[in-house]
Amino acid sequence: MKASPQRITEGWISLLVFFLTSLPVPLSAATVTSFSSGIWTNGATWNGGAPPSPGDSVVISSGHSVTVDTATATLLSLTNNGILIFSGWQTVI
Numbered sequence: 001m002k003a004s005p006q007r008i009t010e011g012w013i014s015l016l017v018f019f020l021t022s023l024p025v026p027l028s029a030a031t032v033t034s035f036s037s038g039i040w041t042n043g044a045t046w047n048g049g050a051p052p053s054p055g056d057s058v059v060i061s062s063g064h065s066v067t068v069d070t071a072t073a074t075l076l077s078l079t080n081n082g083i084l085i086f087s088g089w090q091t092v093i
Contacts (some may be wrong), residue, residue, distance in 0.1 A: 010033040029055040029076060037082075040072065060084055 032052040038045030045051070045066060050056045057077040060066050064082040078084075 012016070029057070031057045031059060032064055033059040034064040034082065037063075040068045041070055044088045047064055 021083040027030040030053075031049075032050075033047045034045055035047045036045060041051050043051060052072070052075060054074055055076050057079075058075055058081045062081040065085060066082065067085040067087050069087055
């Protein structure tokens with residue numbers, strides 16, 4: 001017995017929905033913008049009072065200097081309109 005075109009279409013749609021809903025998407029993705037100059041891990045440096053989380057988009061505002069004092073989570077993007085400083089890092093070659 002041959003499957004009807006409608007059954008085939010429904011199968012493809014189900015497969016597409018399954019695929020799209022299984023993609024990893026950060027649940028807490030947000031755009032986090034610097035509120036003032038300061039240390040990356042200090043909530044007072046950021047609008048909203050918390051440092052960036054994994055998957056966030058980060059914006060360093062013009063006139064702000066943010067010092068990254070520890071390894072950071074993977075970000076979706078970083079827009080640096082100010083100064084970004086890395087402190088306490090060691091590079092081994």
